[in-house]
Amino acid sequence: MPMLEQVLYSGYIAQGEVVDKFEEQFSQYIGVGNSLSLNSGTAALHIALILAGVNAGDEVVSTALTAEPTNVSIKMIGAKIRYADIDFETGNISPASIEEQINDRTRAIVVVDYAGVPVHVDSIASIGNKHGLPVIHDAAHSLGSLYNGKRSGSHFPFTVFSLQAIKHITTVDGGILQIQDDGLYEKGKLIRWFGIDKKKPRLENDIGLQGYKYHMNNVNATIGLAQLEHVESIVDSHMSNGRYFDEALKNIAGLERLDYYPGSIPSYWLYTLKVENRAGFIAKLAENGINASELHKRNDQHSYLNDFNQQLPVLDRFYSKLVHIPCGWWVSEEDREIITQTIRSGW
Ligand SMILES: Cc1ncc(COP(=O)(O)O)c(C=O)c1O
Missing domain, CATH: 3.40.640.10 (Type I PLP-dependent aspartate aminotransferase-like (Major domain))
Structure with a gap:
């Protein structure tokens, strides 16, 4: 059973x-x-x-x-x-x-x-x-x-x-x-x-x-x-897609990849990028059936979660460019190539 x-x-x-x-x-x-x-x-x-x-x-x-x-x-x-x-x-x-x-x-x-x-x-x-x-x-x-x-x-x-x-x-x-x-x-x-x-x-x-x-x-x-029973293969799929994007998305005008701290290996729940003209980027991917988004609202923009009204200048810069593309286990080798080609064709 x-x-x-x-x-x-x-x-x-x-x-x-x-x-x-x-x-x-x-x-x-x-x-x-x-x-x-x-x-x-x-x-x-x-x-x-x-x-x-x-x-x-x-x-x-x-x-x-x-x-x-x-x-x-x-x-x-x-x-x-x-x-x-x-x-x-x-x-x-x-x-x-x-x-x-x-x-x-x-x-x-x-x-x-x-x-x-x-x-x-x-x-x-x-x-x-x-x-x-x-x-x-x-x-x-x-x-x-x-x-x-x-x-x-x-x-x-x-x-x-x-x-x-x-x-x-x-x-x-x-x-x-x-x-x-x-x-x-x-x-x-x-x-x-x-x-x-x-x-x-x-x-x-x-x-x-x-x-x-x-x-x-x-x-x-x-x-x-x-x-x-499948955790290793699930995490491996995320990592394989993430590493693929790390290489495939190098040297693209208007796009910066993340760096990782020495000795760290991400498990790529999402693949995060910093892009110029984020709205254009998201629209271009959506036209091609790819779901890219900011996903999270920065928490200090919720009034209840903003106790001290602080200045966060690096977050300001990062958040204006932040976008995530899919990279989970469901993204196939073909999918990730299409995502890369779509991004490389400009937005
Ligand atoms: C960063 C982070 N912390 C905590 C949680 C809370 O997890 P749960 O939805 O299981 O309560 C989430 C879930 O969305 C999360 O993304």
Whole structure:
């Protein structure tokens, strides 16, 4: 019987052994730390911030170039978002700018591998250590990416993965918080389920902290297990398309490719470019049936996510040119050639 049918008819569709198995296998894929499965990446961000000790009124240094959940989760805590600027070459949070934004109220640093491009792990880790600040790595876009030969999920105390429908692998909706510290992992388990310790009988429980209903169930975990069987080939397809574009889109007037930090290998969730006349570029690709877009609104342009009305001059320059082209596993060798030829023919 197919795995999904089996679990649906098993009578055990809630969180159970299948979830445990999915967590074990996800952990093996990452290589180090504990995988806390959740019903979204946003839940993973929320729990990471709690475990990092962020409280209402604290500040968190973050990036504005990301999907909204990265920063909405900071507001869920009641904390304030202090944006660092980005590096123009990568689109990722600038380590130098992080350091400029740290003050007495800062409690954590949130960094994002935007579009699958790894952040400058070494510099960010040393800034975290120097200031005694936990780093939360939002790797929702970068499953399978590498930095100094290690996968995302290995570098910082907390790493967030999203398993939402359009990510490298999916559980339809879901997320993983990869936690390095065993004690914090145990605390994370309590927070994900009302503060109740599932290992103890219900009547012996005494809730001692604020918990939520954030767990994954056996149905979603079954989909995750099926997806995990293919994770290497899915990530390889993204990487192969990304590397192809890295070469094929060299030396085109009006177009700049990203650079990557030394020792980093992106997992190319999207392929990001900086182009002149972005509207013309998007229109030209659309005429040829290719879906290019800016995708994300820079988060400081949402009034609720703009606590300090900061100047972000590098992001201004980057964002005016930012565009993504498709490069996922569904983009065939023929597709990527057509995309390249269309771009090379001008816009
Ligand atoms: C950068 C980033 N962080 C966090 C999330 C949140 O993940 P989820 O949709 O699983 O809650 C997303 C998802 O879109 C994302 O793109």
